Amino acid sequence: MEELDVEPAITNIPAASDGKHLGFAWGPGDILAYETLYMAPGMCAKGSGCSFIHEVRKDEDIYSPILRKLFNESHHIFVGLQTIREDLPSKNKKTQFVSISKNYRSVIRACMEELQQVAASVLVLQVSILLAIELIWNLCEVLFIDAAPAGPLLLHLLDWVRLHKGDVDEKAREVLQSESPAEHHDYWDVVVSYVLQGRFEEARQMLVKQATLQPAARNMYKLMDTLLSKMPFYNPGGTQTLTEFDVKWRHWHEEVDRCLQDNSFASNQHLEIICKILVGDEDTLLEHKELLSTWYHFLVTRLLFCHPTVKPTELHYYAQSCMTMFLDLRSVPEPLDSILLAAFEFDIHQVIKDCSIALNNWWFVAHLTDLLDHCKLLQSHNLHFGSNLREFLLLEYASGLFTHHSLWQLAVDYFDNCPEFGHVYLELQIERVPLDTERKALKVLRICEQRQMSEQVRSICKIMAMRALRNNRLGSALSWSIRAKDAAFATLISERFLQDYCARGTFSDLDLIDNLGPAMLLSDRLTFLVKYREFHKLYEENRFSEAAKLLLSLITAKIAPRSFWMTLLTDALPLLEQKEVSHSAHCALHCGFGHDLCFSGRVQLGEAELKDNSGTK
Amino acid sequence: MESVNAKYVSQKISKTRWRPVSHSSLQQPDIFATGSWDNEDNKISFWSIGNHGSSGMDEGFEGDPQLLCEHKHDGDVLDLQFLDQDRIVTTSSTGAVTIFRHHQNSQTISVSQRWPRVHRYPCDNAPCTGVVCSSPEIVTVGEDGKIIVFRADQEGVIRVIENADSSTIHAVTYLRTTEILTVNSIGQLKLWDLRQQSNSPSQILSLSGDRLPLHCVDRHPNQQHIVATGGQDGMLCVWDVRQGSTPFSLMEAHSAEMWEVHFHPTNPDHLFTCSEDGSLLHWETSTHSDMPSFLQGGRNNSMISRSAMAPAGGNQSLISTWLSGDSSKGRLETTHMLPSQTLSVNSLDVLGQCLVCGTDGEAIFVNRQVPV
Numbered sequence: 001m002e003e004l005d006v007e008p009a010i011t012n013i014p015a016a017s018d019g020k021h022l023g024f025a026w027g028p029g030d031i032l033a034y035e036t037l038y039m040a041p042g043m044c045a046k047g048s049g050c051s052f053i054h055e056v057r058k059d060e061d062i063y064s065p066i067l068r069k070l071f072n073e074s075h076h077i078f079v080g081l082q083t084i085r086e087d088l089p090s091k092n093k094k095t096q097f098v099s100i101s102k103n104y105r106s107v108i109r110a111c112m113e114e115l116q117q118v119a120a121s122v123l124v125l126q127v128s129i130l131l132a133i134e135l136i137w138n139l140c141e142v143l144f145i146d147a148a149p150a151g152p153l154l155l156h157l158l159d160w161v162r163l164h165k166g167d168v169d170e171k172a173r174e175v176l177q178s179e180s181p182a183e184h185h186d187y188w189d190v191v192v193s194y195v196l197q198g199r200f201e202e203a204r205q206m207l208v209k210q211a212t213l214q215p216a217a218r219n220m221y222k223l224m225d226t227l228l229s230k231m232p233f234y235n236p237g238g239t240q241t242l243t244e245f246d247v248k249w250r251h252w253h254e255e256v257d258r259c260l261q262d263n264s265f266a267s268n269q270h271l272e273i274i275c276k277i278l279v280g281d282e283d284t285l286l287e288h289k290e291l292l293s294t295w296y297h298f299l300v301t302r303l304l305f306c307h308p309t310v311k312p313t314e315l316h317y318y319a320q321s322c323m324t325m326f327l328d329l330r331s332v333p334e335p336l337d338s339i340l341l342a343a344f345e346f347d348i349h350q351v352i353k354d355c356s357i358a359l360n361n362w363w364f365v366a367h368l369t370d371l372l373d374h375c376k377l378l379q380s381h382n383l384h385f386g387s388n389l390r391e392f393l394l395l396e397y398a399s400g401l402f403t404h405h406s407l408w409q410l411a412v413d414y415f416d417n418c419p420e421f422g423h424v425y426l427e428l429q430i431e432r433v434p435l436d437t438e439r440k441a442l443k444v445l446r447i448c449e450q451r452q453m454s455e456q457v458r459s460i461c462k463i464m465a466m467r468a469l470r471n472n473r474l475g476s477a478l479s480w481s482i483r484a485k486d487a488a489f490a491t492l493i494s495e496r497f498l499q500d501y502c503a504r505g506t507f508s509d510l511d512l513i514d515n516l517g518p519a520m521l522l523s524d525r526l527t528f529l530v531k532y533r534e535f536h537k538l539y540e541e542n543r544f545s546e547a548a549k550l551l552l553s554l555i556t557a558k559i560a561p562r563s564f565w566m567t568l569l570t571d572a573l574p575l576l577e578q579k580e581v582s583h584s585a586h587c588a589l590h591c592g593f594g595h596d597l598c599f600s601g602r603v604q605l606g607e608a609e610l611k612d613n614s615g616t617k
Numbered sequence: 618m619e620s621v622n623a624k625y626v627s628q629k630i631s632k633t634r635w636r637p638v639s640h641s642s643l644q645q646p647d648i649f650a651t652g653s654w655d656n657e658d659n660k661i662s663f664w665s666i667g668n669h670g671s672s673g674m675d676e677g678f679e680g681d682p683q684l685l686c687e688h689k690h691d692g693d694v695l696d697l698q699f700l701d702q703d704r705i706v707t708t709s710s711t712g713a714v715t716i717f718r719h720h721q722n723s724q725t726i727s728v729s730q731r732w733p734r735v736h737r738y739p740c741d742n743a744p745c746t747g748v749v750c751s752s753p754e755i756v757t758v759g760e761d762g763k764i765i766v767f768r769a770d771q772e773g774v775i776r777v778i779e780n781a782d783s784s785t786i787h788a789v790t791y792l793r794t795t796e797i798l799t800v801n802s803i804g805q806l807k808l809w810d811l812r813q814q815s816n817s818p819s820q821i822l823s824l825s826g827d828r829l830p831l832h833c834v835d836r837h838p839n840q841q842h843i844v845a846t847g848g849q850d851g852m853l854c855v856w857d858v859r860q861g862s863t864p865f866s867l868m869e870a871h872s873a874e875m876w877e878v879h880f881h882p883t884n885p886d887h888l889f890t891c892s893e894d895g896s897l898l899h900w901e902t903s904t905h906s907d908m909p910s911f912l913q914g915g916r917n918n919s920m921i922s923r924s925a926m927a928p929a930g931g932n933q934s935l936i937s938t939w940l941s942g943d944s945s946k947g948r949l950e951t952t953h954m955l956p957s958q959t960l961s962v963n964s965l966d967v968l969g970q971c972l973v974c975g976t977d978g979e980a981i982f983v984n985r986q987v988p989v
Contacts, residue, residue, distance in 0.1 A: 069625040072979045076623075079958050406629055406655045409960060409977055437693060437710045437744040438760055438785055438802070440655065442849075443961065443977075446873055446893055471738040473762060475783030479802045479830060509783035511821060515805055519828050 013054050028432075029403035030057040061361045062404045064126070066114050071401070073107045074367055075410045081374060082417050094145070097375050101141040104367060108134045132336050133364050135164050136355065139343050140368060143312065144377055150311040151245065152236040154303055158198050161300045165293070168193045172202070182209045188270050193291050195274055196301045200228045223264055224271050227256055227278065234308065246309050253279065280305035286325060295326035296340055312346070319344035348377060352389070366397035366414075387420040394418050395425055402429045412447055427453055435463065438476075445483070458484045465489055469496070475512040478519075478526075487523040494525035498564065507533055524559040532560075535571070544578040551575065621955065623980040624682050628653035628660060630975025632697040634705070635968040645985070646968045648685070650705050650719075651975055652694025654963075659694060661707060661726070662687035663719055666971070666983055682973075682983055688717060688726035696748045696757075696788075700769060704729060706755055708745035712736035714757050716769060735774060736761050747788040749797065756811075758786035758799055764809065778816050782807070787832045792858065793841060800846055802830035806856065822862045824854065833877045838885050843939055847875030851892055853900070855939050866939070868949075870898060876963050884989045888939075889954075889972065891962035897974055899952045899987070902939060955982060 013022070013033060021038040024031050033054045061067050081100050084093065112130040115123050142148065142156040168190065175184040187206070194203035204225055211221035232248045234240075240248075256278045265271040276284040285292070285301060292298045299322040303310050310318065319341055327333065333341075335358040342350035356365050372378055373390040398414035401407045411429070415422035430448060435441040441464050448456040461484030468476035474493055481489035500508050507513060513533045520530040531554055538547035551572060554560060560568055631654035635646040647666055653659045664682040692709035699705050704718050711734070718729040736745040736759030743761035750756070753769040762782040766775045784802045792798045795812050796819075804827070807818035829849045837843035842859045851871030854864035871892035881887040888900040955962065960977035967973075972984045 065627040068627040068979065072625050072627075076958070076978065083958075405657055409629075437695065439693075439695065439744075439746075442874060443893065450873075471741065471743070471761070473738075473760070473783065473785070475762070475801070475803055476760070476785050479784050479828075482828070509780075511805070511807075511818070512783045512803060515803070515821065515823050515828070517823070517828050518826065519803075 011056060013056065027055075027403075028429075029059060029400055030055055032056075059361050059400055061126075061363070062401065062407060066111055066118070067126070068407070069114075070107060070111045071363065071407055071410060073110075074104060074363070075413065077103050077107070078367060078370065078417075079413050081371065084374070094147075094375075097145050097371065098141065101137070101145050101371060104371070105134055105137055105141070108137070129359070131164075133359075136336075136339055136343065136351070137364070137368060138163065139340060140348075140351065140372070143315075143343055143346065144348065144372060145375055147312070150309050151234045151242045153312055153315075154300075154308050154310060155234065155236070157300045158304065161297050162197050162199070165193075165197065165297060168197065172206075175206075181206075182213045189291060191270070192274065192277070192288060195228075195277055196285075196288065196291060196297070198233075198301075198304050200231060204228050217268060220265060220268055220271060223259065224274065227252075227259065227275075230255075231278070242309055249308055277301075278305060282325070289326065292326075295323045295337070298322050298326045316341075316345040348372060349389075352393075356393075362393060362397035362400060366393040369393050387418075391418045391420060391422075395421060398422075399425065399429065402432075408433055409443075416451075423451065423453075426451070427456060430456055431459065435460065438464070458486060461486060462489065465493075469493065474509055478512065482519050482522060485522065490523035491525040494523065494529045495561070497529055498525075498561070502563075502567070507536075525561065528554065528559045528561070528564075539575075544575060548572075548575050548578075621982050621984045622681065623982055625980050626651075626662075626684075627979055629655050629977050629979055630963060630981060631655075631694050632964045633966055633973045633975045633981065634697050634699055634964075635966045635971065635973060636702065637699055638968065644969075646971050649682075649966065649973050650697060650699070651981065652690065652697045652707055654693035654695070654710075659690045659692065660687045661690050661694060661697070661705070661717060663724075663726070664981070666985070682981060686719070686724045686726050688728075690715075693744070695744055695746050698748050698750050700750050700752050700755070704769070706748050706750055706769075708748045708757055708759075710742075710744040712742040712745050712759065712761075714745060714748065714755070714765075714767065730769065732767065732774065735765055736763060746786060747799075749789050749791055751791060751794065756789055756791075756797055758789045760785045762786060762801075764789070764797070764799065766811065776811075778809070781809070781816065781818070785830075787830065788834050790834050790836055790844075792836060792844070798834055798836070798844060798858075800831035800834045800848075804828035804831055804848065806831065806834065806844070806846060806858075808858065820858065820862075822856060822858065822864075824848075825863045832874055835878045835880055837880055837939070838882050840885075845878045845880065845888060845939070847871075847878045847890055847892075849874050851875050851894070853878065853888075853890060870951075871896060873961075876961070877965055879965060879967055881967055881989055883969070887967075887989050889965055889967050891965045891974055893961040895955070895957070895959040895961055895976070897954045897962050897965055897982075899954050901950045901952075903950075954984065954987075 020035045022033045023036045024033045033056055034052070062071065077100060084096055088096075108130055112127055112134070115127045115130065138160050142153075142160055146156065148156050171186050171193070172190045175181050175186050175190050178184045181187060187210070191203055191206045191210075194200070194206065207221060207224060207228075211218060211225075214221070231252055232245060234242070234245045256275060259265065260272075260275050260279055265275050273284060277288075280302065282302065285298060289298075292301065296319075299319055302322060303318060307314075307318070323333070323337065323341060327337075335354060339351055339354045339358070342354060352365050352369055355368075356362070359365070369378065369390050370393075378389060394414050395418055398411040398418075401411035401414070408429075412426065415426040415429075418425070430444060430453070433440075433444055435444065441460060445457060445460055448454075448460065461480045465477040465480035465484075465486070468474075468480060469492075474496060478490065478493050480486075481493065497507070497509070497513070510533070513530055514537075516526075516530055520527050531550060535547055535550045535554065538544075538550060551568065555568060630651050632652040634650050636648040636650065638644050638646050648663060649666075650661060650663050652661050663685040665685050666682050690707060690709065691713065692711035694707050695710055696708045697705055700716065703721070704716050707715050707717065709715065713731060713733045714735055715728060715732075716730040717726050719726055734742055736743040736757070738761055743759050745757050745759040747759075748755060748757045750769075753771075754775075755767040755769060757765050757767070758781075759765075762780055762784065764778040764781045764786070766777075768775055782799070782801045782805075786799045786801050789797055789799045792808060795810060797809050797811065799807050799809065801807070804824045806822040808820040808822075810819045813819070827850075831846045831848040834844060834846045837845075842857055844856045844858055846854045846856065846864075847870065848854075851869070851873055853868045853870040853875065855866045855868075856864045870890055871894050873893035875890050875892045878888065878890045881889070886902050888902075889897065890900065891897045954972070955974070959980070962974050962976050965972065965974040967987065970985060970987050970989060972982075972987045974982050976982070
């Protein structure tokens with residue numbers, strides 16, 4: 001086994017007494033633990049054993065009602081993704097993949113918003129996990145799926161940062177709603193935050209308010225406004241090439257630098273700070289750690305003002321240095337930080353691996369890996385065991401779903417899309433679904449039949465049929481054996497009917513036997529039962545010649561069980577007394593008995609009667 | 618025009634029903650009830666879509682169903698019907714029948730009456746699979762093959778027809794005020810006259826081929842002899858209970874079990890079916906020769922319809938267009954009403970212009986502009 005990446009987490013079982021040895025058993029998604037009687041040497045007997053079994057579950061998320069929506073909605077998106085046609089040109093496919101990625105993210109956001117509304121303290125952790133997940137997914141979308149080149153790359157990264165720093169808008173709203181916005185204590189924070197995020201329009205609008213308050217410094221504000229309005233942003237749809245943009249940007253950068261050297265803003269400390277930010281002064285940026293709040297915001301801001309034409313391959317240099325500059329030397333990088341860094345390094349496998357370790361649920365990595373696999377971004381290296389990475393993660397996720405009493409239905413579609421092992425996993429798992437009602441059994445059966453899992457079909461039908469038989473529901477049992485085309489079981493049921501008849505002298509469940517139609521051909525015994533009942537009906541209706549013919553065919557076809565031969569004999573006797581029975585049928589019956597039946601004394605009795613009758617005829 | 622949005626509700630929906638609106642007002646329905654299944658804790662819930670009569674609200678997220686209140690339910694909700702404006706009857710997989718009352722003022726639900734374990738085997742509970750009511754009478758059927766008649770507000774049961782069926786009875790509906798119709802898992806339609814004391818059906822109809830289970834049944838609102846059923850193979854059968862013992866027309870509808878079939882209550886030229894294969898079909902029959910022009914959106918499939926037998930001779934105008942499966946005498950158009958690739962649609966209900974359905978993907982779809 002390879003070495004562990006992290007130390008295994010320890011879970012305490014509070015209800016278990018101290019010092020006792022625990023035994024355990026693995027379940028599909030959880031562990032059952034129990035106290036054993038084992039006594040370490042030196043311990044004394046501590047009274048009777050505990051009668052509890054503890055269930056330890058790793059994944060709590062699938063039992064959260066709000067997160068369930070995440071699983072259902074993402075299942076819908078997943079199924080849609082699998083049906084994207086392979087033959088589309090790659091450009092169309094890319095837009096589709098990006099839109100699917102956005103769908104996934106909007107589902108995460110919707111869940112997050114709902115969790116936030118519930119506002120219970122327990123859920124704060126879940127909200128922050130979802131926030132992190134969406135952050136990572138968004139970055140993966142920008143870097144891997146959209147794969148923007150230099151130029152648009154920075155714009156996408158700006159969008160990314162703006163999306164995940166929502167408190168700026170809140171603060172701005174607060175400031176704007178106050179009586180005198182320009183004098184609000186958060187005013188300059190808002191302006192600087194806007195500048196740090198590259199939102200110059202909003203920054204300029206805010207500055208106008210300050211400018212009106214200080215008419216004396218009007219020129220300064222005008223200058224700042226000009227600088228802000230003239231900053232070039234790359235236009236991906238435009239005709240300008242990247243080089244032209246770069247030249248323009250450098251011109252602008254020099255102009256800002258000149259303003260700084262000229263001390264144009266020296267009299268106003270705030271404007272001076274903004275000017276330094278515009279020029280990309282790292283120290284000034286680092287002074288505003290609180291407003292930036294994260295190293296990746298610092299990274300994007302730094303790129304915006306130092307190197308807007310950054311290439312994707314250069315990102316990781318900047319990322320590493322920004323992270324080092326921003327974080328204290330003492331603080332340990334959090335899992336999120338290392339995941340983001342791995343993303344900036346375009347190390348997809350590391351991202352997936354770190355996420356798998358950090359999260360307790362396979363949902364995120366399974367869906368992200370599947371999407372990346374569709375974008376053909378994962379090298380198809382096979383793992384030491386099983387198949388490729390995508391299939392492995394999907395199988396893990398789906399197996400986790402299968403342990404849920406309700407979400408197992410979603411897992412079926414995931415297994416369907418795992419070409420190598422999905423079918424086998426499904427076969428093993430589907431047999432474990434408890435079948436409380438017929439309706440559930442029908443749904444499970446439909447799943448099995450659609451995938452040609454005939455063994456499972458037979459086994460489920462047999463379970464349901466046995467249950468029905470035990471409850472004396474012969475019609476239900478028969479309908480299950482018809483579904484499974486289980487001739488042996490149909491024979492069993494027919495025997496029950498025949499036994500009932502022998503015991504009581506009448507048939508039960510006539511509505512069933514009289515109306516079976518072609519299903520009666522499923523088994524010989526069943527056919528016999530139906531025909532025998534038909535014989536009785538014909539007899540009751542006094543259609544004796546037909547009855548005789550039927551009885552004869554029943555005997556000659558030899559589908560009657562041995563135990564019934566005597567009964568058939570006895571049934572034949574009254575027929576022989578009927579005048580309507582034709583002579584030929586009469587003789588045939590006679591011969592039939594002589595040939596096939598060999599009960600000793602009884603047959604002789606029958607033959608004696610026959611001789612009697614034929615004598616009188 | 619996509620006025621269908623999915624609302625994810627964290628429970629698999631087994632039944633949805635609109636609360637009845639009074640016939641005098643022309644209001645569209647605004648409240649529906651749902652029951653869940655396959656949960657450790659099942660629930661019944663009441664939802665509102667906020668239709669306030671004539672205000673022409675545009676579709677969109679304003680129309681999202683809002684949860685009004687919910688209540689725990691013991692066992693899967695296998696069937697659900699509105700008894701009157703405030704009460705619903707539910708049947709459970711534990712064999713119990715319960716009446717819940719919805720208190721509109723406080724938006725709470727309370728158990729009004731309960732008959733536990735009415736459907737059972739000698740040593741076990743039997744799921745109660747269907748209910749139909751015509752206040753105050755309630756009739757239920759179950760996997761134990763019994764038909765049980767209750768009266769709301771009366772303790773105990775009024776009548777039990779033991780061994781009404783040797784197989785599971787899947788659904789029940791009223792044919793006339795004293796006659797009911799049941800369908801079972803060996804493909805038989807049975808008519809019962811409740812005025813008679815005998816324990817056997819007055820008529821048995823069945824399919825002439827394989828005896829596949831029938832899962833749902835609905836009667837034409839105006840012509841009481843016309844009945845539609847759906848079964849395991851997804852075929853829609855229309856029967857005339859006065860004539861013959863086999864269906865009048867068979868139409869291929871779905872590729873898996875059909876769970877519910879409903880005639881539109883006021884516009885019976887329209888029929889709706891939903892199925893395990895995740896589709897919900899809107900069937901429309903018309904005797905006009907030109908194509909109806911209001912079919913918008915969704916996928917349009919003219920289904921092949923086969924007559925099981927030619928319509929009996931006589932006055933053509935009296936024979937409902939449903940029975941004349943021959944497409945030259947009328948047109949039959951079907952439309953898919955849901956985006957494709959949903960899990961099984963377990964239940965649907967239609968009233969006025971509003972349609973609601975629930976799926977195994979834990980989603981509810983409400984369409985407020987059904988073209989009828």
